Amino acid sequence: MKYFSFSRHQRRPVAFASLLALAVYQYLNPISNFDIHQAVRRKMTQRKQEATSTGYTIYSAVGVPTVCSPNSHLRCIQETPERSDTILFWHIPKSGGTTAKRLYQCMGKKIAAKTHQFAISPSQTINVDTTILPGILQAREMGLVPSRAADMVVTHEVTAAVRYLFNPLNRGRALALFRHPIDRLVSKFYYLQIASWERGYRPHWKNMSLLQWAETEKNGPETNYLVQKLSGKEWEDPVTEADLPTAKQVLRDHVVVGLMDEMQESFRRFNIVMSATTDQGSERNLQERCMKELFHPEELGGMEKVVKNQNEHQTIAPGSHEWLVLARKNYLDMHIYSYIEMLFKEQKDIIDSYQVTEESFIS
Numbered sequence: 490m491k492y493f494s495f496s497r498h499q500r501r502p503v504a505f506a507s508l509l510a511l512a513v514y515q516y517l518n519p520i521s522n523f524d525i526h527q528a529v530r531r532k533m534t535q536r537k538q539e540a541t542s543t544g545y546t547i548y549s550a551v552g553v554p555t556v557c558s559p560n561s562h563l564r565c566i567q568e569t570p571e572r573s574d575t576i577l578f579w580h581i582p583k584s585g586g587t588t589a590k591r592l593y594q595c596m597g598k599k600i601a602a603k604t605h606q607f608a609i610s611p612s613q614t615i616n617v618d619t620t621i622l623p624g625i626l627q628a629r630e631m632g633l634v635p636s637r638a639a640d641m642v643v644t645h646e647v648t649a650a651v652r653y654l655f656n657p658l659n660r661g662r663a664l665a666l667f668r669h670p671i672d673r674l675v676s677k678f679y680y681l682q683i684a685s686w687e688r689g690y691r692p693h694w695k696n697m698s699l700l701q702w703a704e705t706e707k708n709g710p711e712t713n714y715l716v717q718k719l720s721g722k723e724w725e726d727p728v729t730e731a732d733l734p735t736a737k738q739v740l741r742d743h744v745v746v747g748l749m750d751e752m753q754e755s756f757r758r759f760n761i762v763m764s765a766t767t768d769q770g771s772e773r774n775l776q777e778r779c780m781k782e783l784f785h786p787e788e789l790g791g792m793e794k795v796v797k798n799q800n801e802h803q804t805i806a807p808g809s810h811e812w813l814v815l816a817r818k819n820y821l822d823m824h825i826y827s828y829i830e831m832l833f834k835e836q837k838d839i840i841d842s843y844q845v846t847e848e849s850f851i852s
Contacts, residue, residue, distance in 0.1 A: 562655040563743040564662045566836065569843050572764040575634050576641040577650055577661035580620065581715070582689075583676040584668040585749045586643070588783070592756065593641060595779035597772075598763075601628060601639040620645045625653050634659045640763075648721045664759050667715075667829050668749040670822040671805070671815050674710045678702055679802035699805065703814040713821040728821060736825055745840065746832050753784050755833075758840045 558565075564574065580586030590600055594613045603618035617631065618624030619642050633639055634654050642661070644650040655661040668676075678699060681691040694702060702709055711717075713728045719736035722728055740746060745762050747755025760776070805811050816823055 560657050561743070562651050562657065562660060564660045565742055566745065566839055570662065570762050570764050573637065574662040574763075575637065575639060575655075575659070576763055577647070577655070577663045578641050578643045579647045579663065579665040579718075579744070580643050580645055581665060581667065581673070582645065583673045583680060585666040585747075585752065588752075589666060589756075589759075590643060592779055592783055593763075595782065596776050598640040599638065600641045600643060601633060602643040615639050619643060619650060619654075622646055622649050625649045629653045634661070647718055662762060663744045664747065664762065665744055666747040666749055666752075666755060667826065670715070670819045670826055671807075671812055672749075674703075674815055674819070675699065675805055675811075676802065678710070700811045700814065703811050703818075710815060710818065712818045714819075715825050716821045719825070730821065733821065733824065737828055740825075740829065740832060746829050746836060748830065748833055751833065756780070756783075758836070761840050761843050 563577070564570075578586070578589060580589075590602060594600060597613070599613060599615060601615040601617055601619050603616065603620060603624070615633070615638060617628045617633065619628050619633075625644065625646060628634075628642070631638075633642070635658075642650060642654060647663075647665075651661065651663075678694060681687060681689050682694045684690055685692075697705070716732050716736045717724075717726070717728045719739050720728065720732035721735075722732065745758060747759060749755075
């Protein structure tokens with residue numbers, strides 16, 4: 490086979506001819522691959538700018554756009570509350586949720602939640618079980634949120650509640666109380682041994698030590714519950730470090746966080762967000778009484794303290810064998826809880842800027 494080669498002097502006219510041919514081709518075919526790539530890049534940049542300026546809806550797993558915008562199913566932290574807002578309270582098991590429901594029922598708020606033995610007054614409860622998916626779908630068929638029949642929707646299934654109950658025209662205002670992951674799990678272990686009224690009742694746990702339960706892979710403690718729920722994962726889906734950014738973003742942009750270790754301050758903030766405080770005499774007196782009943786019952790001259798859904802049990806020391814086993818299994822929740830503690834500090838100024846005076850609250 491014979492190969493062709495060119496001398497150095499012969500290459501120049503060939504190169505010139507090639508460049509001339511390319512120029513003619515570009516003239517006759519103005520839309521080249523280069524132009525196409527440039528057009529695509531310009532379009533992508535334009536869409537990114539639109540997302541930033543107008544809230545282009547790119548939904549995460551829980552139906553919350555990656556840009557805080559009017560297209561979200563939830564209101565943004567930066568938005569000033571309105572009395573017409575429907576509150577979405579994420580009831581994290583063994584994290585003060587029952588206390589919150591009791592407090593706001595006491596304040597006269599209409600709450601969508603399954604009526605049970607801890608309800609102050611059935612008349613203050615819309616009896617649809619929004620803690621589970623079938624009840625959430627039933628509430629959607631009822632038109633619960635658009636009708637403004639409830640002041641607060643309480644749920645364990647925050648992903649489903651955001652997705653099915655709210656929309657850009659009827660956005661929710663998200664609140665949640667958080668507890669240290671290890672304390673929450675230990676409380677759950679002892680509570681479900683005796684709570685025969687709960688769906689998760691586990692009487693056989695009485696025959697296990699805390700360490701045995703912590704080391705159990707099946708029917709033992711859940712792992713990384715907070716990150717799983719915030720990232721929209723199903724119960725059986727694996728949760729990894731890749732889910733942390735979504736979880737953090739949802740919290741940062743849309744959730745007013747409270748801490749069980751800072752319960753009084755947490756409810757002070759929730760009251761601001763809910764516009765629960767008022768200058769009207771009778772309503773304000775009721776709110777003050779409910780807050781005192783929870784935090785300062787001695788000032789009410791023998792009034793009973795708000796009933797809490799709790800079970801006295803032993804605690805475990807940080808660094809103990811049981812503590813380390815649970816921490817290792819829930820390392821993502823340990824990480825997100827540290828982030829929540831940081832948000833709790835940062836959100837104070839934002840919430841206090843909602844143009845509601847401190848005189849409206851019980852300190």
